[in-house]
Structure formats: C-alpha cells, structure tokens
Amino acid sequence: MHRLRYYLAMPSVELEIDGLRRRYGPVIALDGLSFDVPSGQVFGFLGPNGAGKTTTMRAIFGVVGLDAGEIRWRGKPVDEQARRHFGYMPEERGLYPGMKLRDQIEYFATLHDMDDQAAEQAATHWIRRLGLAGREDAKIDALSHGNQQRAQLAVALVHDPELLVLDEPFAGLDPGGVDDMRQVLAERAAAGVTVLFSSHQLDLVEDICEAVAIIHHGRLVASGPVEELRRGDRPRLAVQVGGDADGAWARSLGADLGEVEAVRPGGTVLISLTNSADSQRILDLARAAGPVEHFSFEDRRLSEVFREVTGASVGQAEAEHAAAGAGR
Amino acid sequence: MNRQTRMTWLVARRELRQRAKTRAFAISTVVLLIAVALGVALPAILSRNAKPERVGFVGGDAATATGIIAEAGRLAGVKTAAVSQPSVAAAEAALRSGDLSAVLVGDTEVLVKQVPLGGVSGGLATLAQVAGLTKLVQTVPGAAAAVAHGIALPVRGLEPPSKPLSSRLTGLFTVVLVWIMISVYGSQIALGIGEEKGSRIAEVLLSSLRPIQLLVGKVSGIGLLALGQAAAMVVVFVIAGFASGSTLVHGAAIGIVLTGGVFVVLGYAFYCTAFAAAGSLVSRQSDVNSTILPVQLPLIIAYILSYTVIYADNANVFYRVLGFFPPTAPIAMPVLYAAGDVPLWQVVVAAALLAVSTVWMARVAAGIYGRSILRTGARVKLREVLSR
DSSP states (O other): HHHHHHHHOOEEEEEEEEEEEEEEETTTEEEEEEEESSSSSEEEEEEOSSHHHHHHHHHHHSOOOOEEEEETTTEEOOOOOHHHTTTEEEEOOOOOOTSSSHHHHHHHHHHHTHHHHHHHHHHHHHHHHHHOTTHHHSSGGGHHHHHHHHHHHHHTTTTOOOOOSSSSSTTTTTHHHHHHHHHHHHHHHTTTTTTEESSSOHHHHHHTTEEEEETTTEEEEEEEEEHHHHOOOEEEEEEEEEEOOOOGGGGGGOTTTEEEEEOOSSOOOOEEETOOOHHHHHHHHHHSSSEEEEEEOOOOOOOHHHHHHSSSSSHHHHHHHHHHHOOO | OOHHHHHHHHHHHHHHHHHHHHHHHHHHHHHHHHHHHHHHHHHHHHHHOOOOOOEEESSSSHHHHHHHHHHHHHHHHOOEEEEEOHHHHHHHHHHHSSSSSSSEETTTEEEEEEETTTOOOHHHHHHHHHHHHHHHHHTTTTTGGGGGGOOOOEEEEEEEEEHHHHHHHHHHHHHHHHHHHHHHHHHHHHHHHHHHHTTHHHHTTTTTTTTTHHHHHHHHHHHHHHHHHHHHHHHHHHHHHHHHTTTSSHHHHHHHHHHHHHHHHHHHHHHHHHHHHEEEEEGGGGGHHHHHHHHHHHHHHHHHHHHHHHTTTOOOOOHHHHHHHTTTTHHHHHHHTTTOSSHHHHHHHHHHHHHHHHHHHHHHHHHHHHHHTTTTSSOOOHHHHHHO
C-alpha cells in the first residue's frame, strides 16, 4: 500500500544533497555524500552515530562549511532566502532556559520574518497543538523533559516551514512522545512539507518513514522506499522445522533455491531466495525433515540491510567510531 | 528597516526585554541610584552641620574684620569663626597646618593654602567680595553707590593651584561608573554568549541569523540597557547635587562627568565585542569567568592605579601613558582629566585613539566569535581561532 502510494504519487525531489565533503582535521565526516529528498513524505536519514548525519544537517543550515559539494532546494543552491522557510531541530536541544515558553516560541517566529501579531497567533496554535496549553508562562527550565522537547519542536514548526529538518527527534522520548512526534511529522508531510529526520536507531524508525537514506563513514550505502529496502533484491523466507534447533535440514538446500542467511536461536532458518526459486520446493524439503512450525516470507529489518551492505552491525560501527574518537 | 537591521534589532530587543524585567536589574538599578544620590548629597548636607570654618585676620580693625568674616559666612551659608593672628607669618603657618581655612590680610588680600585650579568659588569668593566691598565703602566716599558692581580682594595661595578635591571626587565617581558599567555589562555579554553556546541555542539561532547579527544585536541590546542605567545615574548625580547644594556639580565637575560619559560609551564599545569573543570560547557557561579575566585585566590595573592619581598632585608618566593606551584609556583618561593632569585636547586625542581601536577590536572579536560560537567539545584555545 505504501509502496503503491509512493510510486503513484511520484513525489518531486525538493532537497538535493550532492557530493558533500567535509573533513575535521584527520577525520573525514562527509565523503562525497549524495541523496535526494522528495516532498510530501517523511524521509529518514539513518546511520550509526558518527556517520555524518549531524554534519549534513548543519550544512543544510549553513552552520557548518563544506569542503566540496552542494545542497540545492528546488533546484537552486540553498541560500539565506531559502533557509528562512526551513525549520530546524538540532540534536543538542537549544532553548533559553530562563525565558518563558511563549516568549521563546514568538521570538523564533519573528526571526523567521513573522510580525509580532502573526508570531503570537502561531505560538498559540503550536502551544495548543503540542499539548503545552497552560504552560505558556513557564520558564523552559521549569518544564519537564518531554515538554522541553515539545517546545523545541514548536520552535522548529512555528513559522510553517517548507522543509523541516530534525536531528534525532526520537532520542530520549518516551513511547507517548514517540507517537506524538510521529503523528506531527506525518501531518506535516501530508500538508506537503518536506520532512527530513535523522536517527541512529534504524529499527525504531523503520515504520515511521516512507523512504530513507542510510549512510556510513560519510557515504551513502543504501537509499529508497523503506518497503523496497526491507524486501531487498531477493525475497527472504523464514522456516522452522520442529525438533531441529540448529536448522540442520537446510544444509541440503541447493544453490538454485537460495542460500542460508542465518539461523536464529530456536532453529528458524532465514533463506535468501534466488530469483527463480520455487518456495513450494523448499516447503517440501522442510516437511520431509519434520513438522513445519513456521513458514513465511519475512522482510529484513533496516539494521540488517545496514549489515548486509556494510558488513558490520550498527553497534559495531558505533563502537568503531567511539574508539577512533578516543584514540585521537 | 531592512532585513539585516531588523534581525539585529530583534536580537537586541530580546536582550532588552529579558534583562530589564529581571529582579536583579531592578534591584541593582535602585541600589546604584540610591548610592549615587547619597554619595552626592550626604557630604553637602553634613557640611551644613559641620564645625565652624576658622578664618584668621591680620592687621586692620578687628571689629571690621570680624564683621566681614561673619557676613561672608552668612552669605555663603557656612558657619565661621574669626581668629585674630599676630602676624602674616603666623597666619601662613596656621594655613599650612590646616588650622585656618583662609586669612584676611587687612584690606589688601585674602590668603589661602591653595587656590583651586578652577578659580575661587563658594565661601572663599564671598569672603573676598565682602572684604573688598567693605574696603571700598570705607575708603572711598560715595563708593556705596558703586557697590552694586562688586569688587573683590585678590586671593593668593601659598602653594601652586590644583584641582579642588571636589573635582577629584567627581572624577572618582566617574571612574567607578565606567568600571561598573564595563565590567558588569561586559560580564553579562560573556555570560549570555556562554549560555547560548553551552546550551546550543546558538545553533538554532544561527540557522536563521548571521553570526554578526547575533553578536551586534546582543552587545547593542545590553549596551542600551547599560546606557539607560548610566544616564539615570548621571541625572540623579546632577539633581541630587543641585538640590543639596553640593560643590560636586559646580563648573568643571560637569565637564568631568561629561568626559566620563563619553568614555563609558567608547569604553563599552571597545570592550563589548572583546567580552563577546571571550564568552564564545567556553564550552560551559560556568567557565566564562576564567576566559573574561584577561579581557578585564587592563581595566583592573587602570582602576587600582587611579586611586593613586586621584589623591596625588601629579600623575606619573606610566599613568599618563595608560591614558592614551586604548584598553586602559576608558578609566585612566577621565581620572587624569579630573585630577587636572591633562588638558582637554589630550582627552580628545585619547578618545579618538579609543574610537579607532574599537573598530579594530570589533573586527578581531567578530572573527573569533564567528569561528568559535559553533565549536563543540573542549574550550576553544585563542590561538586556534586566531590562526585560521
């Protein structure tokens, strides 16, 4: 259904990330990163910590300079004029701790060219929409963590941006907060806004976004509609035969049918099918080995997609990044 | 208003609104204004109840001399006591020791220890005039008609003239004002920028503002607040001075306050961007105090040394150099002027030097600020941001 909508709607590319390069001393943060973000859908920008997501987002707002490459919005290089219509929620939240919630939201609205009256109306709208009504006069540092996150989101949304960029918006949110955030993002996307958000928790957000770009070491490693990536080039079959905890039956599988990707604890065998494979033949083989307890096509998780294309898990990539940081 | 100016104004307006409504600002303003009013009015009020001024007289008719001294005291609003002196030499000795305030020498002159640099004024001028008139009326028949024109005996000082203490005290007031304004508001700039950097607000702000707009908006917002507070202090100084009849606001002292005002503005302009740059180097707001200390150092030195100049007759060459050196000029030059150690043209030269170096400082500081405001991690070393 999602996939169908994706192709039928043929979303137009609004934001183009083209060949970005950025080096911090000996560290290469971006290494020729390119991908396109279409409008009207929630687009996930995924990768382990240290992959270059934050640098890319900062570059969109011009707060980080680039060594090479270009970022285009609606076909033109992003400039100050374009950025007035962007909304940004950085990874490290930033609000004035001693300033009242309403004053703060209004201030950021005026910085995006709204007059005082429009800023007041927009602040009122977003305070209500994000469930902050009654806290208008509270100082930011008197708000709960969740409400501070909402205030930060309100600041990014208050001027009704055409592009919404959120760096790790789900980090530190409770399940209720995740649901609220997801709803707001979907709502904005449905209103035609281009929504780009980053996350290092690939599996947590795979149901939230329609399309993703996955990066590693400052390079794009996979991109496209989430459903397509999860299905992959070759469909995956999960089969469990009762009494065979090691999945030994699958060793007799011929190369013409597919290859064993992994055996889960408990004996479920994951088989990557060849394009010409007949799943019923595999079912026959399994039944010959014992009672078939489970037999289904199964999509990959995005973290598995990451491991497939990089050869390392997200956790390993992050550990490697942390070790490199400590060694410097 | 074009967009650049509007953005800068929005930043400045936020600073003004947020800071002006804090309790700390209200309390500090009230305390400062009360301190100024008391500082000016109290000495004047106390002097009314002070013990009588002892005025000596030598030669001439004792009754006339006593009458002149009493009348001069009445006119000037000062209690007086006439003290007969055996000789001019004895009177001079009493003047030097401080036992006497002035001596009326027959009908020829008035002697004082030191004629104020700004000229004779107050009770002394009255004494000289009353004595002169008395002489005229007694010696020239029909001279009473000419009395209306006024005539005064010459006033001779035993020591070379210098600025009166009241001018020096006005100078001290001015210097304290400059010091408070620059260091308090400078620290506020640095702390505010440390807050924006430490809590990463800068990143959100700089996604819609240029660093220079944020910098200029911040220092001008805080600057307007400082200027408002300084202006209120000067107004209270003048009002309290006139209302209490304080000698602090007469003649040359107003010039000293105006000079101080010019140097408050120039000094703030010179230092505000330096404080901003210092604030942008920290990674946490709590580290600000250590990075602004080097910025404050020239001011601290000039401020401490100013006490030696205020109470001395002649400033040393070192302090005179500090008067022209832009980082110390905002404090040193008003002090030198108040103590009468420099003529006005030198004050103007120092102000011009300071104004020119303000432009230079703003450029360097804006560069440092722009390069370090978004740097995360450890405190940024000055060498790193200067070398790029």
